Amino acid sequence: MEATQAHRTTEVESTKTMVERVEERFDITPERLISDIAYGTAPMLAWMVEEKGIEPHVPVWDKTERKDGTFSSNDFHWNEEGEEYRCLNGKPLRSEWRAFTQQRSRVTKANTIIYRSSQADCAACPLKAKCCPNTPNRKIVRSIHEAARDVARRIAKTPEYIHSRCERKKVEMLFAHLKRIMKVDRLRLRGLTGATDEFTLAATVQNLRRMAKLLPQGPPATVRAETLELTRKPEPGRSVKPRKAT
DNA sequence: CCCGACCTCCTGCCGAACTA
DNA sequence: TAGTTCGGCAGGAGGTCGGG
Numbered sequence: 001m002e003a004t005q006a007h008r009t010t011e012v013e014s015t016k017t018m019v020e021r022v023e024e025r026f027d028i029t030p031e032r033l034i035s036d037i038a039y040g041t042a043p044m045l046a047w048m049v050e051e052k053g054i055e056p057h058v059p060v061w062d063k064t065e066r067k068d069g070t071f072s073s074n075d076f077h078w079n080e081e082g083e084e085y086r087c088l089n090g091k092p093l094r095s096e097w098r099a100f101t102q103q104r105s106r107v108t109k110a111n112t113i114i115y116r117s118s119q120a121d122c123a124a125c126p127l128k129a130k131c132c133p134n135t136p137n138r139k140i141v142r143s144i145h146e147a148a149r150d151v152a153r154r155i156a157k158t159p160e161y162i163h164s165r166c167e168r169k170k171v172e173m174l175f176a177h178l179k180r181i182m183k184v185d186r187l188r189l190r191g192l193t194g195a196t197d198e199f200t201l202a203a204t205v206q207n208l209r210r211m212a213k214l215l216p217q218g219p220p221a222t223v224r225a226e227t228l229e230l231t232r233k234p235e236p237g238r239s240v241k242p243r244k245a246t
Numbered sequence: 247c248c249c250g251a252c253c254t255c256c257t258g259c260c261g262a263a264c265t266a
Numbered sequence: 267t268a269g270t271t272c273g274g275c276a277g278g279a280g281g282t283c284g285g286g
Contacts, residue, residue, distance in 0.1 A: 038281085040254095041255090042254090061255070062255080063254080063279070063281095066257095095272095097271060097272090098264065098272085100264075104272090106272090106273095108272095108273060108274075109274070110274085114273070116271070118270090119270065120270090134258065135258065137271090139256095141256065141257085143255090
């Protein structure tokens with residue numbers, strides 16, 4: 001468990017901390033990681049797939065689908081060997097149309113590579129109105145982590161992914177239980193260290209509770225009754241009578 | 247429950263850079 | 267010098283999350 005500020009990017013980053021800490025302390029690396037779409041960003045997926053070899057059972061943060069009836073970038077075919085897209089009319093979208101005298105990396109500040117069709121190809125194309133009605137040519141911005149996004153897209157179509165979604169619910173229920181039943185919806189201790197301490201204690205209690213459930217038999221009834229009275233707060237103005245455990 | 251803040255991805259625009 | 271490509275950026279879409 002890792003406490004962070006209520007800030008999404010920080011929360012997502014803390015996953016790396018937790019995975020690496022477990023790796024370091026127990027020499028265990030997860031085979032797959034199940035989470036919501038907040039973790040489906042390109043850099044996070046790249047970290048899972050390329051750096052850690054973890055299967056991302058995560059929905060991809062993807063907005064390639066167009067709603068105005070024009071072709072989405074999914075309609076373009078990616079040619080890995082040629083490092084180019086091909087449009088539905090068979091024309092290429094390249095990142096390098098010119099041989100620059102000074103070599104360029106082609107990677108933008110946003111860690112993307114821009115692929116464009118030729119203006120001349122588009123001008124003569126019968127599909128232009130369905131492809132790039134508002135611009136002289138078509139542009140596709142491809143993340144440098146697109147390969148990792150493709151891995152997540154492939155996994156999202158498998159039955160294993162559906163199974164993972166169900167398993168995720170079980171984990172989420174523990175947090176829901178912490179918040180609702182154990183009333184850990186607000187922290188008493190201030191600061192990140194306070195939050196860490198409070199959560200560690202809450203998680204310990206929750207684990208002990210689950211361990212107790214796994215015991216074949218509960219402790220003797222008399223002990224349980226005494227424990228009950230020790231932990232019970234007397235109501236004001238009422239005497240507490242010992243109660244028999246059932 | 248609704249609203250605003252914040253985040254990522256994507257599109258379209260525009261000036262800079264480059265070539266013929 | 268004109269035409270084309272390149273890269274950055276603003277802003278929209280759509281999602282999550284916290285606070286009132």
